[in-house]
Amino acid sequence: MKTIAKPFQSSIDIKKSQFICRLFPAQNEKEAKEIIKEISEKYKDATHNCTAYLVSDGEAYDDDGEPGGTAGRPMLNVLKKNKIENTVAIVTRYFGGIKLGAGGLVRAYSKSVLETLSIAEIVDMELYEIFKFSFEYQHIKAIDSEIRGKNLSIVEKQYEADVIYFVACDNIDIVKNIQEKLVKEVNIEYLGSRFLEKID
Incomplete structure (x- = not known):
């Protein structure tokens, strides 16, 4: 099983919106939910804190106010496609005033997770x-x-x-x-x- 060795973070700007992706290792749903709660409270000033996790005892995602299926599910799909498990992905978005549309959102949230995975230390x-x-x-x-x-x-x-x-x-x-x-x-x-x- 592949996972990340420790937390990693990266940020991208798309049409004046800032997307900050944070990846965390987590062994189970309890750990994943605690991480999500902590980050969502810490960055409650953000427009959205979208989440996805894939852990030993389950998986889940949340669009946190973005149109259904445009954030959390694409983030989860990136984890699955790259066979990364026991990991929580949280993308914090600060809206820049320009709407991206459904396709643009899917690409933005997917890219945010992919770019962070590219700098993460992956361990077996x-x-x-x-x-x-x-x-x-x-x-x-x-x-x-x-x-x-x-x-x-x-x-x-x-x-x-x-x-x-x-x-x-x-x-x-x-x-x-x-x-x-x-x-x-x-x-x-x-x-x-x-x-x-x-x-x-």
């Missing part, structure tokens, strides 16, 4: 199972050895009273094998699935 993401490994400091060498040997990836380390590793894996059986082998040394907790940049 995959769905991984995330596990929390908790263990005493004396077992670091043994745990590290197992993780390296099984080609697992540590996405975060915390050194507190105990050592905590957050480990990404695409095969739960491998983690079960470690738990059985080191049952006295490590406590492993399953945290659920998460999209991460593809691990080689």
Whole structure:
């Protein structure tokens, strides 16, 4: 799955109207809606804040007062055509006094998203199972050895009273094998699935 690495923004002027496109990574509809709410409130002085998103649990678009089908849907179509997922597109328009017509609006909103995608850093993401490994400091060498040997990836380390590793894996059986082998040394907790940049 392809998505953007971080937020990106670009702006174009068409017949005195300014179109500012902002792209944001988002894992699900809840995140997407929170981003849209925040940006719409921040730029409520704009004539329109049109939106589209394509995420793991759904898709949606909103023309925000533009004629039906001239903004949100074309924006969503650009994401789909370029196979960009887990992404929110918001195009803020400041009207310059010259009407563009339905065809002109479709082209303007599509171009705005396309131009921002052209400068965005695109990354390949995959769905991984995330596990929390908790263990005493004396077992670091043994745990590290197992993780390296099984080609697992540590996405975060915390050194507190105990050592905590957050480990990404695409095969739960491998983690079960470690738990059985080191049952006295490590406590492993399953945290659920998460999209991460593809691990080689």
